[in-house]
Amino acid sequence: MRHLITFSQDLLKQLLGKRPGESRLGDNLLLPQGDTLEAIVAQAKADGARFAILGIAEDLGPRANLGRGGSTNALEACLKWFVNLQANRFYDGKDCLLLGTLDCSDLHQGELDTETLRNRVAEVDDRVIALCTVLMEAEIEPIVIGGGHNNAYGMLMATRAAYGRPVAAVNLDPHSDFRPREGRHSGNGFSYAAASGALDHYHVLGLHELKNSEANLEQLTAFGGSWHSLQDIWVRREITLEEALRQIAKDLRATGLPVALELDVDAISNMPSSACTAAGVPLLDACHYVSYIAGHSPCAYLHLAEAAPVCHEAGLAAGMREVGQSLTELIYAYIQGRRSFCTV
Numbered sequence: 001m002r003h004l005i006t007f008s009q010d011l012l013k014q015l016l017g018k019r020p021g022e023s024r025l026g027d028n029l030l031l032p033q034g035d036t037l038e039a040i041v042a043q044a045k046a047d048g049a050r051f052a053i054l055g056i057a058e059d060l061g062p063r064a065n066l067g068r069g070g071s072t073n074a075l076e077a078c079l080k081w082f083v084n085l086q087a088n089r090f091y092d093g094k095d096c097l098l099l100g101t102l103d104c105s106d107l108h109q110g111e112l113d114t115e116t117l118r119n120r121v122a123e124v125d126d127r128v129i130a131l132c133t134v135l136m137e138a139e140i141e142p143i144v145i146g147g148g149h150n151n152a153y154g155m156l157m158a159t160r161a162a163y164g165r166p167v168a169a170v171n172l173d174p175h176s177d178f179r180p181r182e183g184r185h186s187g188n189g190f191s192y193a194a195a196s197g198a199l200d201h202y203h204v205l206g207l208h209e210l211k212n213s214e215a216n217l218e219q220l221t222a223f224g225g226s227w228h229s230l231q232d233i234w235v236r237r238e239i240t241l242e243e244a245l246r247q248i249a250k251d252l253r254a255t256g257l258p259v260a261l262e263l264d265v266d267a268i269s270n271m272p273s274s275a276c277t278a279a280g281v282p283l284l285d286a287c288h289y290v291s292y293i294a295g296h297s298p299c300a301y302l303h304l305a306e307a308a309p310v311c312h313e314a315g316l317a318a319g320m321r322e323v324g325q326s327l328t329e330l331i332y333a334y335i336q337g338r339r340s341f342c343t344v
C-alpha cells in the first residue's frame, strides 16, 4: 500500500465532538481495515461502501504551472467539519469509507525547478491512477479532495482503466485546463487525457471568456470540447444555470460513457486557491452543479481540486474554516445526488 496514509480510529476520535443524545457522521463512517489496498477495499465493500473519501496531499501541479502552492491540506481542513455533521434521516454516513491521504511528501523534497516539478507531477499521476483504479474496479466512487487540478488526468486515466471505456467529463472551472502538453502541470490535465484517448467528451461550465488564451480555445474546439461561459450565465444571463445543467446532463448521458464530475474551487467566489478570484460563482451554485450532475448522470467520481487554505487573505485558520465548510457541503451534495440517481 505504497503512498497511502490510511485514516485511523485515533484520528477520528480527535476530530469528533460529542454531545449527549447525538449521532454524528463520524460515528458511522467506514474506516480502512486490512493490510493491503485490495483488502481494505474488499472489506469496505462487504460493509456496504459506495463512496471513498481520499485526499491528495500535493501542490506540485499548481507550482509546476507557475501558480501558488498550498493545496496540500484541504482534506484535513474538510474532515473536521464533515465527520461532525449530524447523522440523521437525511444521511447516516454508513456507505462512505474514510480512506485516507495519498502521500506525496517524498516528491516535494529537494530543488524543485519547473522541469523537475513537472516530472514530479507525472509521478503523482502514476500514484493517483494506481490507487483510484482499484477503487473504481470495486465499484466504489472516489470523492477526491486535491491537490491541484493536474490530478484530473490521473482520475480520467483511472476511470478509463477501471471501466474499459473513455470518459465524458464536465468541469466547473474558469479555466479549461486544456493548455499545451509542455510537461505536466495543473493547467493541462484535460489536454493530456484527451491526447491519451481517456477523455472523449468535455464540457466546461463557467469558463471565463478572458482567462483562456485563443490558442487554448482553438485546441479545445478542435478536440470537440464545449462550454457555457461564466459571462453567458452569471453576467449577461443569456441562459440560466438550470437550463445549462439540463443540457449538460443530457449530453453526458447521450455519450453512454462513465462521467467525471470535476470542480476547480477557483470557480467559487473568494475560495482560497492558487488562482483565487472575487468574480466567481456562489458556493451554493457550485453545490447545485454537483448535486444536479450527480443526480442526473452516471458519475464515476467527484474531484474537488485546488483548495489551498493558506491562500486565504486572513491567514491559515480562516482558510481552513472556509475550505473545510465549503468542501463539506460539496461532498454532501454529491453523495445525496448519487443516492437519488440510483433510486430513480
Ligand SMILES: N=CN[C@@H](CCC(=O)O)C(=O)O
Pocket (backbone or CB within 6 Å): 065, 066, 067, 149, 150, 175, 176, 177, 179, 186, 187, 188, 211, 264, 274, 275, 306
Ligand atoms: N488549474 C488551474 N489552471 C489555470 C491556472 C490559472 C492561474 O494560475 O492563473 C490555468 O492553467 O489556466
